Amino acid sequence: MSATTPLEPAASWYAASANAAPERPPLSGVVSCDVCVVGAGFTGISAALHLAEQGLKVMVLEAACVGYGASGRNGGQIVNSYSRDMDVIEARFGARTAQALGDMAFEGNRIIRDRIADYAIDCDLRDGNLFAACNARQLKGLKEHKALWERYGNTSLELLEGDAYQREVSAEGYTGALVDHSGGHLHPLNLVLGEAAAFESLGGVIFEHSPLVSLEHGSPVVLRTAAGAIRAERVVMAGNAYLHGVLPELEGKSMPCGTQIIATEPLADDVARGLLPNGMAVEDCNYLLDYYRLTRDNRLLFGGGVNYGGEDPADIKALIRPKLLKVFPQLASVRIDYAWSGTFLMTLNRLPQFGVLNDNVYYAQGYSGHGVTCSHLAGRLISEVMRGREGRFDAFANLPHLPFPGGRLLRVPLSAVGAWYYQTRDRLGL
DSSP states (O other), rough: OOTTOOOOOOHHHHHTTTTOOOOOOOEEEEEEEEEEEOOOOOOHHHHHHHHHHTTTTTTOOOOTTTTGGGGGTTTOEEEOSSSSHHHHHHHHOOHHHHHHHHHHTTHHHHHHHHHHHHTTSSSSOEEEEEEEEEEEEHHHHHHHHHHHHHHOOOOOOEEGGGGGGGTTOOOOOOOOOEEEEEEEEOOOOHHHHHHHHHHHHHHHHEEOOOOOOOEEOSSSSSEEEESEEEEEEEEEEEEEGOOOSSSSSHHOOOEEEEEEEEEEEEEEEEHHHHHTTTTEEEEEEESOOOEEEEOSOEEEEEEEEEEEEEOOOOOOHHHHHHHHHHHOOOTTOOOEEEEEEEEEOOOSSSSOEEEETTTTTEEEETTHHHHHHHHHHHHHHHHHTTTTOOHHHHHHHHSOOOOTTTHHHHHHHHHHHHHHHHHHHHHHOO
């Protein structure tokens, strides 16, 4: 993360309900390690924990604090696969690539659950998420989606046609839904805080409030902050949307995007259960989708939309509350207690970008809205490639990293035009 990254935490429900975490001092002086990880979000901490479990000396540089970015601000939904599914991958890149990525499509979910169990992480894990169709075309897509995922081994899917979805969501306007019983939702900030504590229990070191000022390629790589430096044999760049200016060769091939979330006041038990009787997380199937779920204290957490470029809107509550009331008009008098934004990184083909620079600087980024699960997979694959097992990492690394049309100057307006087109199709049911 660069020195220009703002360091104020988001005023989110997650931050207000986070588990206790230790004060971690900034880097001072010159130190050495086997691997330096830049960024203490899901990608960085996942990689750091996997590498520490292998006995390597690992240090993490974080510009703000653990979970500061998208990892601690997202919707908290455990959604399987990628932002582009295997049918699209096969059509564009061939059956072999689709099979390789398909074999890993549900692994991030399993890694998360293993971490929670192995390290007794308290993060409100609940099972089940639901994809809601808003028109007949989307319901047809869910039927195809079910068949596709079952081809790749997910046998925990249930199609709810017509108004059968109301078993799970007490809302009007959907035409059906697909339930993934193997999915779920959780408190993402507490998950990454728990994983960071697990990493430190193995001897790992995290330096917070230590923005990266420069990276000098070589052997070792030298990473400098304002007050110190780390000399590392290998580096993992895991800053994602918050990595500015350090690796400019990657910046034109991705775009920061913002998504906004609100959380209501705590709802009475009967009201909460009346909305989501079995406590599943929900997202609709629109191009700019809405998503929502209940928290452990019965708040409805509701997010939606995308702000290209990552700038925060002036009034998040005014932007998201109408979306909430469209789904649940019965909550018109409910107070909104929290509103915040999270910035994620989107790629042109909506597939993650993995790679290696100068043989010893690894990176993983650009999950395009599917970062909770895929970032955990990325950490495992980085640990594998550092052990000489390239195959699974290379399945991603060999995907093309495409520049946005118009470069950094025009990527925001052109993406907004594309989003308008798909929003219009959703409204018309096309």
